[in-house]
Amino acid sequence: MSRPVDERTRQLQAPSTALVTKHAEDPVQDLANERKRASFSSQELCYFLNGGKEKVERRAQFAEVLSKTSWASKEQQYFHTREEEYVHNLRCSLGIWQKMTSEKLSMDDGLMMRTLADSPGGLELHIGMFMPTIMSQGDAEQQAKWIPPCLNLQIIGTYAQTELGHGTFVRGLETTATYDSASQEFILHSPTLTSTKWWPGGMGKTATHAVVMARLILGGKDHGPHAFIVQLRSLADHMPMPGITVGDIGPKFGFGGVDNGFMRMDHVRIPRANMMSRFSKVTPEGSYVPPPPANAKASYATMLFVRADIVRNSGGVLSKAATIAVRYAAVRRQTAPGPGQRELQVLDYQNVANTLIGLVGSAYACWFMGLEMQARYQRFEADRDKGVFSDLPELHALSSGLKATCTGTTADGIEAARRCCGGHGYSALSGLPRLFASYVQNVTWEGDNNVLYLQTARYLLKALAAGQSGKPVGGSAAYLGQLQQELRSSCSARGADCWGNPALALAALRHRAARLAVSGAATLQAASSGARAPLKFEGPAWNSSTVSQIAMAKAHTEMVLLQTFMDTLQQARDAGSLSPPVLAVLGRLCCLFGLGLVEAGSGDLLEARWMTGEQAAAARTQHRALLAALRPEAVGLVDAFGWEDYALNSALGRQDGDVYKALLDMATVSPLNRTQQGPAWESVLKPVLHRKPLPKL
Amino acid sequence: MSRPVDERTRQLQAPSTALVTKHAEDPVQDLANERKRASFSSQELCYFLNGGKEKVERRAQFAEVLSKTSWASKEQQYFHTREEEYVHNLRCSLGIWQKMTSEKLSMDDGLMMRTLADSPGGLELHIGMFMPTIMSQGDAEQQAKWIPPCLNLQIIGTYAQTELGHGTFVRGLETTATYDSASQEFILHSPTLTSTKWWPGGMGKTATHAVVMARLILGGKDHGPHAFIVQLRSLADHMPMPGITVGDIGPKFGFGGVDNGFMRMDHVRIPRANMMSRFSKVTPEGSYVPPPPANAKASYATMLFVRADIVRNSGGVLSKAATIAVRYAAVRRQTAPGPGQRELQVLDYQNVANTLIGLVGSAYACWFMGLEMQARYQRFEADRDKGVFSDLPELHALSSGLKATCTGTTADGIEAARRCCGGHGYSALSGLPRLFASYVQNVTWEGDNNVLYLQTARYLLKALAAGQSGKPVGGSAAYLGQLQQELRSSCSARGADCWGNPALALAALRHRAARLAVSGAATLQAASSGARAPLKFEGPAWNSSTVSQIAMAKAHTEMVLLQTFMDTLQQARDAGSLSPPVLAVLGRLCCLFGLGLVEAGSGDLLEARWMTGEQAAAARTQHRALLAALRPEAVGLVDAFGWEDYALNSALGRQDGDVYKALLDMATVSPLNRTQQGPAWESVLKPVLHRKPLPKL
Structure with a gap:
């Protein structure tokens, strides 16, 4: 993010330590005094809440390390454009992934880093839905084929269920997967505007593949939604595959780092082997093999896991x-x-x-x-x-x-x-x-x-x-x-x-x-x-x-x-x-x-x-x-919650209480302050202010 | 906002009319049916709520005209970077100002356009606080001096009261204005970090002047907060005046078009005539002339007006x-x-x-x-x-x-x-x-x-x-x-x-x-x-x-x-x-x-x-x-509220109900869709995906 900075801006951006006066010191003292007032050990409680001293210390070390990387630094977090946020967060996800691989870290460590960095990006559904779906709904052959390239990041997947006109009511999905027994292929198709896939994270610009939920049609009979793997983009040049229209759904309230996408399919053909076949199957001739009845109960597992995780995250x-x-x-x-x-x-x-x-x-x-x-x-x-x-x-x-x-x-x-x-x-x-x-x-x-x-x-x-x-x-x-x-x-x-x-x-x-x-x-x-x-x-x-x-x-x-x-x-x-x-x-x-x-x-x-x-x-x-x-x-x-300054990234929530200095320091480096005159002076303000001779005041 | 667009993106950006199917038509029909179900005339109620047929029609005309200007168009509203939003909204405020002046429109018309355009920018406090304060607290001479260059947009003002450490409690303000009878000047000064002026709209990069609230100090005696006009920037080149440090306070939850600013003064000298003197005054010798007692009640007027306006706006x-x-x-x-x-x-x-x-x-x-x-x-x-x-x-x-x-x-x-x-x-x-x-x-x-x-x-x-x-x-x-x-x-x-x-x-x-x-x-x-x-x-x-x-x-x-x-x-x-x-x-x-x-x-x-x-x-x-x-x-x-599509700028709130087509059309032109491969492909994704030979899938 290094851009030219003019000399007076450089002065402006000098740290504000010179301004620390008795008033500025007050908040630091106030917070220190507050800590003395508590009747209990917040450290003891912190260890209890966070699974012990070792975990707390390990997390603090990760926070320290991450804050000093270019890819997980939060210095620009509040200044990114949407495009910058997308690129930054993708780099951050890849950085964590590579750190885990190269240092052989545990999944727990990975989750810890993800929580600390708090920079969701284009890999969210690759990790959270694409691979888990293949693991839980793919048969052994499908797992052996798809999981290694997933783990090697040779392909990146997403999970496409929600449609433009269909959310809560899964049985209302309109996308079809019609089996063609002659070629032993499924023909994936988006028959209406409202059937456009909408919302899948990472689908906009990142994912190469998707698990697509579509109505399985066999010989004219509708068997309801099933899961299929569809390639969205060329692995060579990342351009959409023939018949695929795909893009980003535009800005949202937040979560700008994730490229939630839309996707339409125009009679896209995929091999029969791309239907997830651990439970229900389609034979080469086009006969339907329904899932065993016990499966229904077991399939609640993912949903329960996700909800338990959402509850944990809420706290x-x-x-x-x-x-x-x-x-x-x-x-x-x-x-x-x-x-x-x-x-x-x-x-x-x-x-x-x-x-x-x-x-x-x-x-x-x-x-x-x-x-x-x-x-x-x-x-x-x-x-x-x-x-x-x-x-x-x-x-x-x-x-x-x-x-x-x-x-x-x-x-x-x-x-x-x-x-x-x-x-x-x-x-x-x-x-x-x-x-x-x-x-x-x-x-x-x-x-x-x-x-x-x-x-x-x-x-x-x-x-x-x-x-x-x-x-x-x-x-x-x-x-x-x-x-x-x-x-x-x-x-x-x-x-x-x-x-x-x-x-x-x-x-x-x-x-x-x-x-x-x-x-x-x-x-x-x-x-x-x-x-x-x-x-x-x-x-x-x-x-x-x-x-x-x-x-x-x-x-x-x-x-x-x-x-x-x-x-x-x-x-x-x-x-x-x-x-x-x-x-x-x-x-x-x-x-x-x-x-x-x-x-x-x-x-x-x-x-x-x-x-x-x-x-x-x-x-x-x-x-x-x-x-x-x-x-x-x-x-x-x-304090007992144990959030590090890096995790909070807040001028007001700092552990040391030095809030006013933090606000001024953070504001000073914001993009609008790159020049003294601001981005409107030459083209917008000057022509108006200088229409008449300067006033004598 | 014209940038190069590649060919496939151009296809992608083709309007989605081809996709309008029976499902896509449903919402339009649904909304038409709903309108038939109402037992009353929403048009009659609309005229009642909005001050009559004439006003409603006039507003609709303004909406039509504004939507077609470059400066009030909302096509890019959800895609602007902070800097673009700042420049755009400033252009919009200036556009409305110039339209009012050149077509001799009424203040009511101006307010109508402002409500429709809903693009608050760097002029908000020039219009809403700087000029009104001079009119209500300046004496006749001060009004004659300052108001004409304000109206000619030769200067742009803001109103600086809130400080980094002081909001609700005005008596706690720290900024000082010390009178120097030798030179007949006030010396404006920010003695502490917490006295930094913080939040004034337009102060960041737009305003040339400010009404500054500062404690009046006469011969060592503190008379509490009074209002002074301070020049912030050179009218020639928009650079900060000597002794002034000024900038934007950084991004906010919303309101990105307004450059809320911070400002510090290092012994800045202003003439005695720059203290607002309709009520209290300082004589050339440095004696204080307090305001007449009746003033206290009258001064509630602005506050009441603003609160009445906030209540009206809430509805x-x-x-x-x-x-x-x-x-x-x-x-x-x-x-x-x-x-x-x-x-x-x-x-x-x-x-x-x-x-x-x-x-x-x-x-x-x-x-x-x-x-x-x-x-x-x-x-x-x-x-x-x-x-x-x-x-x-x-x-x-x-x-x-x-x-x-x-x-x-x-x-x-x-x-x-x-x-x-x-x-x-x-x-x-x-x-x-x-x-x-x-x-x-x-x-x-x-x-x-x-x-x-x-x-x-x-x-x-x-x-x-x-x-x-x-x-x-x-x-x-x-x-x-x-x-x-x-x-x-x-x-x-x-x-x-x-x-x-x-x-x-x-x-x-x-x-x-x-x-x-x-x-x-x-x-x-x-x-x-x-x-x-x-x-x-x-x-x-x-x-x-x-x-x-x-x-x-x-x-x-x-x-x-x-x-x-x-x-x-x-x-x-x-x-x-x-x-x-x-x-x-x-x-x-x-x-x-x-x-x-x-x-x-x-x-x-x-x-x-x-x-x-x-x-x-x-x-x-x-x-x-x-x-x-x-x-x-x-x-x-x-419907009776009478909001035009231009005013709402919502894919979901359209008068015609064609919500899904609108979502797809609006998303398609979002900046992340300028290229098919997205901004991370070359520098971030490709190096990772191509580390190994392409997988055979």
């Missing part, structure tokens, strides 16, 4: 936003209480603390939920290998709803954190706009959040019906199996102190979830014209009662989040893996998190008469008291 | 987002109810309708509130010229809280609308990411929303205290003057039908506001150690109870929004300015808006025992019934 991303905003709120000062007095740290305003410490609590809840989801996924894999699928319905329902709640919480939480940073939160240099814009697609991809909540709602309504007909209900929905008992329960709180035990908040959330399940069922019943027949979880009645169903599913997952937070602390207490001071502060945070959910859902709880107005007020009193108690712990709690 | 921006999302939800289809059946329009899912029709209601509420605020501002001006300021406290409190509620509603509403658009909502071509990123600063600037809510809360607590001591309370807070009566009231609803009258929702919101005011006062009282002395609306007790105070202020403004919606319809009914079908549909929308607020605030109302659980459930039933009744009106209601 990571929200913790980044919370780290930036809490540190800045501890050094930013606004409004002096009296003449001659110092302005207050904004974290000392109750509404700021309420937002930010609330977000810290949510970040811990999502973080622990992610660890738990990963553990449950591993148990699922072990069960699956023994042919046991009993946990699958629960895991599918839970992972759906938790994906929705955790991504929604994180997306909204980043923006709430950004707004807490005042004007500087609007600067790209805070890191928060990019974090939001790149994260927010998580509420849509891998299942739109509302569509996923409806999956969870179906599971809950079935559990409710099972319980009412006397069948046992286990897992997270067990309370629906003991409905009458649950509906008879009420709040035991006598005063604010009682709410200091998170078990009471958990009881509240469980009761709320039960009530909403009952009212969701009643709403569906009413919409079904009161029919006595079993309720249908699709169709007009269902579609006209989705607001209730979504509310029910969300309430259930909120209960699960609190339960998991509490269980995590109990296990650490039992195992002695956290010291009493850390357990004490996390216990308060867990309770704050639960009471925040109770306050937000108080309408439901009061309507159900589970609690009285006085008890609701007492919960609020306890919540505000915990907020005050946690105020001095705030910086310690975000 | 406009939210209506844009609602237009895009509702139209797309009417043509987007997901999930077939059965085999062989057409997929459903997503607007037919209750949760989608709930979000989107809810946003339409909020957009109308903000729109009507904006018109009312402007009318009240005009009454204030008329009163002020007669020396009457009795409406000022109410107007100040209302405009503060409404600015917060309307900008918060709009910012969150744009994002909610975007999420309703599924994956395509994440594409920049939907228009929604840019709308959000450029709008969202409104929750921060011109008073951070929470800081403004606290202003409103102070007013309400004073009104409460006045009422309790028997003094009359008027205006929007009149209910606090009749507190006992209000607290004794309860919900009269017997069944869902009763909630069909928005007056009941209004009663609910008024009661909620009263309860929250009482509990806000009690919380403050408790935090003040129960002191019997009059409550203080600042200091530690206040700071530790801001969550309650903000809730109180927000509740008050929600009541005012519903009241204004209802009043607007009543006035139109009385004046016969809307036909019965339009009044009927707006009546239902108004009720839906009110019930949405009641549902969100049901916890407070149940806690206060104003309503029972059954009544809350009945309100919900009525809300869902209204949602279903308004479903066929949705497209008509957004």
